[in-house]
Amino acid sequence: MDIKQRLKALLQEAEIYRTQGLISEAHDKYKSAADLIHSINKLKNKESLLKAVSEKIRALDSTKEKVDKGAETPELSKKAQDLIKNLFAFSENTDADSAALEGAVALAKFGQFDRAVVELNELLQKEAVRVEAAKNILRCHLASATVDEAISQYHEWFSGDQFQPQQLEAVRIYLDEILQKRGLTMDLPSAQTAEAALLEETAVEAETIVEAEEEFLDITSIGITFDKGPRKGKMVEFDVNFQSGNMLSLIISKQEKEVLEHLAEGMKLQDVQFFSPIAIFNGAGVVASKTQIKAGPKQGDYCLDIRIVSS
Amino acid sequence: MAIFNLKKREIECKVVYYGPGRCGKTTNLEYIFGAYKKQVKGEMVSINTEGDRTLFFDFLPIGLGQIRGCNVRVQLYTVPGQVKYSSTRKLVLRGVDGIVFVADSLEVRREKNMLSLKDLQANLKEYGKSIFKVPLIMQYNKRDLADQGIPLMSIEQMERDLNRQLKAPSFSASAVRGDGVGATLKECLKVTLQSLQREFQWAR
Ligand SMILES: Nc1nc2c(ncn2[C@@H]2O[C@H](COP(=O)(O)OP(=O)(O)OP(=O)(O)O)[C@@H](O)[C@H]2O)c(=O)[nH]1
Numbered sequence: 331m332d333i334k335q336r337l338k339a340l341l342q343e344a345e346i347y348r349t350q351g352l353i354s355e356a357h358d359k360y361k362s363a364a365d366l367i368h369s370i371n372k373l374k375n376k377e378s379l380l381k382a383v384s385e386k387i388r389a390l391d392s393t394k395e396k397v398d399k400g401a402e403t404p405e406l407s408k409k410a411q412d413l414i415k416n417l418f419a420f421s422e423n424t425d426a427d428s429a430a431l432e433g434a435v436a437l438a439k440f441g442q443f444d445r446a447v448v449e450l451n452e453l454l455q456k457e458a459v460r461v462e463a464a465k466n467i468l469r470c471h472l473a474s475a476t477v478d479e480a481i482s483q484y485h486e487w488f489s490g491d492q493f494q495p496q497q498l499e500a501v502r503i504y505l506d507e508i509l510q511k512r513g514l515t516m517d518l519p520s521a522q523t524a525e526a527a528l529l530e531e532t533a534v535e536a537e538t539i540v541e542a543e544e545e546f547l548d549i550t551s552i553g554i555t556f557d558k559g560p561r562k563g564k565m566v567e568f569d570v571n572f573q574s575g576n577m578l579s580l581i582i583s584k585q586e587k588e589v590l591e592h593l594a595e596g597m598k599l600q601d602v603q604f605f606s607p608i609a610i611f612n613g614a615g616v617v618a619s620k621t622q623i624k625a626g627p628k629q630g631d632y633c634l635d636i637r638i639v640s641s
Numbered sequence: 642m643a644i645f646n647l648k649k650r651e652i653e654c655k656v657v658y659y660g661p662g663r664c665g666k667t668t669n670l671e672y673i674f675g676a677y678k679k680q681v682k683g684e685m686v687s688i689n690t691e692g693d694r695t696l697f698f699d700f701l702p703i704g705l706g707q708i709r710g711c712n713v714r715v716q717l718y719t720v721p722g723q724v725k726y727s728s729t730r731k732l733v734l735r736g737v738d739g740i741v742f743v744a745d746s747l748e749v750r751r752e753k754n755m756l757s758l759k760d761l762q763a764n765l766k767e768y769g770k771s772i773f774k775v776p777l778i779m780q781y782n783k784r785d786l787a788d789q790g791i792p793l794m795s796i797e798q799m800e801r802d803l804n805r806q807l808k809a810p811s812f813s814a815s816a817v818r819g820d821g822v823g824a825t826l827k828e829c830l831k832v833t834l835q836s837l838q839r840e841f842q843w844a845r
């Protein structure tokens with residue numbers, strides 16, 4: 331092909347990729363075009379052509395930056411939120427309150443924390459879902475705001491009279507565990523006297539075990555024992571940032587290079603300790619996915635999904 | 642996860658358009674929305690981010706009328722193709738009954754197609770489903786760009802890359818022009834309903 335035609339074809343290709351939003355592909359083609367322009371000796375308008383191409387490349391770079399950053403999770407219209415509630419609450423034939431709980435959790439999953447918290451707060455009035463609603467409110471606070479907010483929320487519940495003592499205690503244990511894992515020791519006031527606590531503990535334990543058969547326990551952190559590499563035989567503990575059923579999401583700092591290298595997608599972890607507020611159990615897991623976080627305060631860190639499997 | 646209401650003789654099922662970023666999933670739904678007015682049962686909802694990329698999903702409800710004595714409704718979804726929205730993709734895929742995998746015919750997107758198909762397989766596995774068993778249709782999109790001299794993969798190559806083992810029904814398409822969009826959807830609905838029929842034996 332004649333060199334000028336080749337240049338024309340390259341520029342056309344680049345332009346189509348650009349209009350399709352294929353930024354890095356367009357970028358590459360414009361780069362090749364620039365190289366080609368450099369290499370043609372007797373080209374009139376050489377300078378202006380080069381200038382135009384580098385202008386295009388600059389514009390692509392700035393688009394790329396915007397796309398990589400992505401919009402912050404937007405606050406959606408009420409209509410869109412209603413749709414999410416309808417479409418992503420999955421259980422069939424459950425009672426109205428459990429369905430409402432699921433709808434509110436669906437909102438939280440899509441980052442609609444404000445409305446999720448409003449709806450979860452309403453569900454606190456329902457005896458049967460109160461504790462789950464409370465835990466999810468704390469999750470929303472932890473995901474969207476600060477630890478302080480979660481703590482002051484607990485204090486508010488503590489001073490109110492909406493919760494039964496053992497319900498409040500379940501919530502306290504849950505929050506306490508999360509805080510401890512984050513290296514914070516807060517003396518959260520407990521709704522139970524020592525004596526009553528002892529009785530309750532056994533009761534709560536029995537209850538959770540029943541629950542665990544249908545549903546997974548709330549897992550606040552997991553310990554992974556490495557079977558090779560420099561940390562062979564050592565257990566490393568990670569916080570669980572999000573849980574849905576048997577899927578746990580962890581955020582691992584980019585600094586943890588060895589750990590990240592070791593934990594490959596699809597890898598089976600034979601020896602895992604799961605820490606829940608009430609019980610610790612051993613089991614196995616599979617690294618379901620490993621994604622680098624592209625935006626926000628945790629940019630560069632990794633999000634690991636680990637699925638609990640029966641060992 | 643199709644919902645059957647045997648009393649009302651109603652079925653509602655879920656079809657998801659999957660594929661790498663920018664391959665034309667949203668464009669498929671937009672074409673369906675415009676071209677199949679009679680079947681469309683509500684507004685198309687798109688939740689987008691920077692540059693019209695899908696952030697959460699697109700949603701379009703359609704109705705097929707009576708099939709074997711049952712009123713069939715279908716929810717069409719697209720997932721966000723950008724790699725970073727992995728957890729949203731998983732969420733949208735939940736309870737899926739049929740899948741259209743939209744592959745980008747551009748040569749420069751070859752690897753992205755394969756990665757996305759692998760991602761689909763992994764996500765289905767999370768839900769205990771096998772990519773070999775789920776109703777699945779392949780669409781090779783953007784064929785129109787050949788007219789403009791843009792390097793495209795041949796259909797044979799795309800079949801080899803993506804469909805050698807799956808052997809799913811496949812269609813060439815140009816979603817912007819609407820070519821192949823209806824054929825893809827029809828075939829997907831056919832195999833999806835056949836599979837639901839086998840599973841639930843609803844007819845007669
Ligand atoms: N020429 C041509 N362009 C197409 C075709 N299909 C889609 N496009 C273009 O490709 C770009 C991306 O299309 P979308 O439908 O938004 O792609 P998507 O798969 O929804 O992308 P994500 O939401 O980011 O995953 C747009 O500029 C479309 O106009 C096609 O068949 N031919």
Ligand SMILES: [Mg+2]
Binds near residue numbers: 693695720721722
């Ligand atoms: Mg899209």
